[in-house]
Amino acid sequence: METNRYHRQILFAPIGEAGQEKLIRSHVLIVGAGALGSSSAEALTRAGVGQLTIIDRDYVEESNLQRQQLFSEADVEQKMPKAVAAKQRLSGVNSHVKIDAIVGDAEIDILRQIVPETDLIIDATDNFETRLLLNDIAQKYQKPWIYGAVVASYGVTFTVLPEKTPCLQCLQEYIPANGATCDSVGIIQPVVQKVVSQQVTEALKLLTGNEAALSGKLISFDLWKNEHTEMEAAALRKPDCPSCSSKRSYPNLAYNSRLKTAVLCGRNTVQLRPNRKRADLDEVAKELQKNKQIKLFQNPYLLSFEVDSFRIVLFQDGRALVHGTMDQLEAKNIYHRYLG
Amino acid sequence: MKITVNGNGLEIQEEVKHIKGLIDFLELEDKPLIIEHNQQILQKEEHERAVLENGDKVEIVHFVGGG
Numbered sequence: 001m002e003t004n005r006y007h008r009q010i011l012f013a014p015i016g017e018a019g020q021e022k023l024i025r026s027h028v029l030i031v032g033a034g035a036l037g038s039s040s041a042e043a044l045t046r047a048g049v050g051q052l053t054i055i056d057r058d059y060v061e062e063s064n065l066q067r068q069q070l071f072s073e074a075d076v077e078q079k080m081p082k083a084v085a086a087k088q089r090l091s092g093v094n095s096h097v098k099i100d101a102i103v104g105d106a107e108i109d110i111l112r113q114i115v116p117e118t119d120l121i122i123d124a125t126d127n128f129e130t131r132l133l134l135n136d137i138a139q140k141y142q143k144p145w146i147y148g149a150v151v152a153s154y155g156v157t158f159t160v161l162p163e164k165t166p167c168l169q170c171l172q173e174y175i176p177a178n179g180a181t182c183d184s185v186g187i188i189q190p191v192v193q194k195v196v197s198q199q200v201t202e203a204l205k206l207l208t209g210n211e212a213a214l215s216g217k218l219i220s221f222d223l224w225k226n227e228h229t230e231m232e233a234a235a236l237r238k239p240d241c242p243s244c245s246s247k248r249s250y251p252n253l254a255y256n257s258r259l260k261t262a263v264l265c266g267r268n269t270v271q272l273r274p275n276r277k278r279a280d281l282d283e284v285a286k287e288l289q290k291n292k293q294i295k296l297f298q299n300p301y302l303l304s305f306e307v308d309s310f311r312i313v314l315f316q317d318g319r320a321l322v323h324g325t326m327d328q329l330e331a332k333n334i335y336h337r338y339l340g
Numbered sequence: 341m342k343i344t345v346n347g348n349g350l351e352i353q354e355e356v357k358h359i360k361g362l363i364d365f366l367e368l369e370d371k372p373l374i375i376e377h378n379q380q381i382l383q384k385e386e387h388e389r390a391v392l393e394n395g396d397k398v399e400i401v402h403f404v405g406g407g
């Protein structure tokens with residue numbers, strides 16, 4: 001171990017040499033590489049976790065730079081997938097951390113492969129469908145996961161421990177109805193850092209064998225309104241919960257048999273996931289170039305083109321983002337017109 | 341009467357009698373809320389029965405989705 005790099009962290013008594021050794025042997029999955037994911041990935045990379053897997057389905061856009069700390073203007077120009085851009089940046093921060101970048105949806109097949117190998121999951125997603133899926137897979141493989149979410153100047157976080165705390169399914173009645181979380185109210189950057197401070201500190205406690213120091217509380221704050229709330233969550237555990245009780249059936253694993261289309265939160269964008277598996281970007285580009293009206297952009301990970309008032313981004317894994325609409329039917333029509 | 345909501349003091353009028361009244365007063369009735377009244381988490385059907393008294397502590401949390 002390079003003791004100098006982690007010197008200050010090892011001096012911190014609850015971690016010490018033994019805790020640092022544990023960190024170096026640990027593997028963390030971060031789901032989402034937006035604001036929360038960027039920040040916690042950087043913190044854990046600097047702290048020296050052994051392995052980090054980052055899953056994200058999106059690419060870097062200009063409006064991300066205000067709060068997504070791993071990305072640069074060059075990433076915007078090159079339309080870099082967030083997971084790939086994150087890996088590039090993080091490798092320069094700490095080359096000793098093994099970083100796996102996955103460009104795609106956090107879907108059940110991928111999670112089934114990765115989650116059993118990880119020590120914990122950090123939630124940095126922007127939707128509850130994925131969180132419920134994470135919840136059930138974490139329960140199934142008995143892994144802790146750390147919920148975190150932000151909007152405006154408000155943040156909320158909770159550490160879900162198998163067999164110990166309520167799970168997200170126990171709290172299902174408190175999940176806002178679909179769409180209500182799509183923020184039209186914006187966000188300020190410091191609230192990201194505050195939620196990530198909580199999430200990463202909880203992760204460090206878990207990874208270094210300091211479970212007794214975990215908060216056990218549902219924590220929320222509004223930085224602008226100067227509010228801070230902590231709530232003992234144990235009472236919210238449901239004895240008949242379908243995800244964490246003895247009668248469990250993991251409804252979110254069964255139900256999530258691939259959502260084919262999804263409207264992306266507050267983005268005026270629809271994601272389509274057609275049946276065909278991977279896309280041959282070069283082939284598609286060659287076809288599209290026949291149409292002189294179309295403005296094309298290509299990098300090794302995706303193909304982007306503009307037509308009428310829409311922009312379509314096709315990824316290697318076959319997914320397409322149709323920007324400029326929130327209408328799933330319209331998005332499908334455009335997709336079929338240009339991508340068959 | 342004066343109560344504490346999410347750590348901050350709040351002066352409320354006589355007509356705010358219980359937790360449900362407080363939710364309406366704060367205009368939070370549209371959101372699913374987790375509410376703790378004097379360190380006791382309430383079920384939704386208890387909101388009207390939970391009478392507020394001077395010095396009470398109320399914590400209100402709601403989930404959001406953004407990341």
Ligand SMILES: [Zn+2]
Nearest residue numbers: 167170241244
């Ligand atoms: Zn549960």
